[in-house]
Amino acid sequence: MTERANLYATLGDFVVYRNLEPADERLRGLPEIWPEIGLSSCRIPRKLEPDYATTVVHFLGQAQALRLPNHPLKRLLYIGDTVMNDGTAIANLGQHKPILGVICTERPGEAKKVNVNQGVMTANRWGALRDFVPFVTEEGFPLDEEMAAIIDLDKTAMGARGRNDGAIDAARVEAVRRTMAEVLGSQFDMKGFRTIYDELNQPPYHPFTADNQDYLAYICLMVGGGVYDYETLLADLAAGRLSIFAQFVEICAEHLQDRISSELLPVHQEVYANFRRGDPTPFKSFRYREYEETVARMDSLPAETDPSKLLAEEIVITREVVDLARFLQERGVLLFGLSDKPDEASIPRAELVGEGYAPIHRTRMKVVGEAIYEELSALT
Numbered sequence: 313m314t315e316r317a318n319l320y321a322t323l324g325d326f327v328v329y330r331n332l333e334p335a336d337e338r339l340r341g342l343p344e345i346w347p348e349i350g351l352s353s354c355r356i357p358r359k360l361e362p363d364y365a366t367t368v369v370h371f372l373g374q375a376q377a378l379r380l381p382n383h384p385l386k387r388l389l390y391i392g393d394t395v396m397n398d399g400t401a402i403a404n405l406g407q408h409k410p411i412l413g414v415i416c417t418e419r420p421g422e423a424k425k426v427n428v429n430q431g432v433m434t435a436n437r438w439g440a441l442r443d444f445v446p447f448v449t450e451e452g453f454p455l456d457e458e459m460a461a462i463i464d465l466d467k468t469a470m471g472a473r474g475r476n477d478g479a480i481d482a483a484r485v486e487a488v489r490r491t492m493a494e495v496l497g498s499q500f501d502m503k504g505f506r507t508i509y510d511e512l513n514q515p516p517y518h519p520f521t522a523d524n525q526d527y528l529a530y531i532c533l534m535v536g537g538g539v540y541d542y543e544t545l546l547a548d549l550a551a552g553r554l555s556i557f558a559q560f561v562e563i564c565a566e567h568l569q570d571r572i573s574s575e576l577l578p579v580h581q582e583v584y585a586n587f588r589r590g591d592p593t594p595f596k597s598f599r600y601r602e603y604e605e606t607v608a609r610m611d612s613l614p615a616e617t618d619p620s621k622l623l624a625e626e627i628v629i630t631r632e633v634v635d636l637a638r639f640l641q642e643r644g645v646l647l648f649g650l651s652d653k654p655d656e657a658s659i660p661r662a663e664l665v666g667e668g669y670a671p672i673h674r675t676r677m678k679v680v681g682e683a684i685y686e687e688l689s690a691l692t
């Protein structure tokens with residue numbers, strides 16, 4: 313039988329999305345704590361930054377104090393999917409507390425491989441999470457109430473990288489497509505959109521797009537709507553006449569000045585105003601659609617759906633991750649979930665709440681993957 317659950321069942325509301333305001337209202341978020349943890353402003357740090365680790369460690373301390381006031385945390389574990397992003401976060405967290413991490417990506421075409429480097433285990437199987445527990449024990453980390461396990465949500469606890477992450481990306485691409493189709497109407501050209509999006513979504517363009525999907529969605533829209541010609545854009549980027557997103561927005565603002573009847577004007581004004589305020593998620597209307605497209609891919613297909621179709625089209629909870637989490641929790645380990653997704657793409661806006669929509673971690677999904685809980689329990 314296909315099991316269904318939400319991540320709330322494992323993590324409760326000990327979850328933060330990109331804005332670093334914990335879902336559990338008893339925990340004070342970044343806007344309240346930044347002065348006391350030594351940050352210079354309430355600007356939201358990204359996962360790669362040391363300030364991100366400082367903030368997360370403070371949340372962990374607050375969460376621990378709620379359950380055990382006189383037992384500060386002594387050790388951390390980290391479960392993630394990306395060597396670069398999660399690896400850096402682990403190193404930064406290690407400046408605060410001793411930490412061990414595991415980073416998995418499913419690569420079914422390869423023989424199983426598990427490596428350990430400087431306290432971080434990397435593996436090409438999610439099933440290798442079963443090997444993490446003996447590793448932690450051998451490293452002399454007791455699994456107890458003085459330990460917290462940080463669990464990455466995106467492409468780790470759900471949408472496992474290498475196995476189910478395509479469904480997460482598909483939700484985002486569909487949100488960009490819908491945004492463009494709704495704004496441009498009959499002018500919208502699907503093939504042209506994919507060409508622009510797929511080209512500019514690549515790492516060589518990251519200095520220009522800042523790897524920010526809000527920026528990318530806006531660029532696709534302005535190019536698709538003819539505000540900035542595509543060939544000119546590529547030529548301007550190649551020649552260095554255009555290098556950062558801020559320049560692009562200003563040029564579009566200029567071009568749109570004499571097109572006040574343009575259907576692009578409202579979204580341009582939305583992005584332009586938010587961008588100038590320094591909001592890292594300036595394209596709210598796109599992110600609201602991303603939320604809708606993401607939850608539309610949760611537990612949407614019949615239970616008897618072929619597993620490969622399910623993993624391609626639905627976003628599911630990673631069984632290996634929740635099995636490991638449950639095993640750790642039963643030994644007293646505090647669990648805390650981190651997501652890098654913008655809050656606008658993770659939490660329903662007010663008018664949807666009444667229709668039964670919930671934050672991503674409270675939304676029901678199928679649970680798919682290898683069951684490792686029994687095996688872990690037999691270890692001890």
Ligand SMILES: [Mg+2]
Binds near residue numbers: 393465
């Ligand atoms: Mg991730």
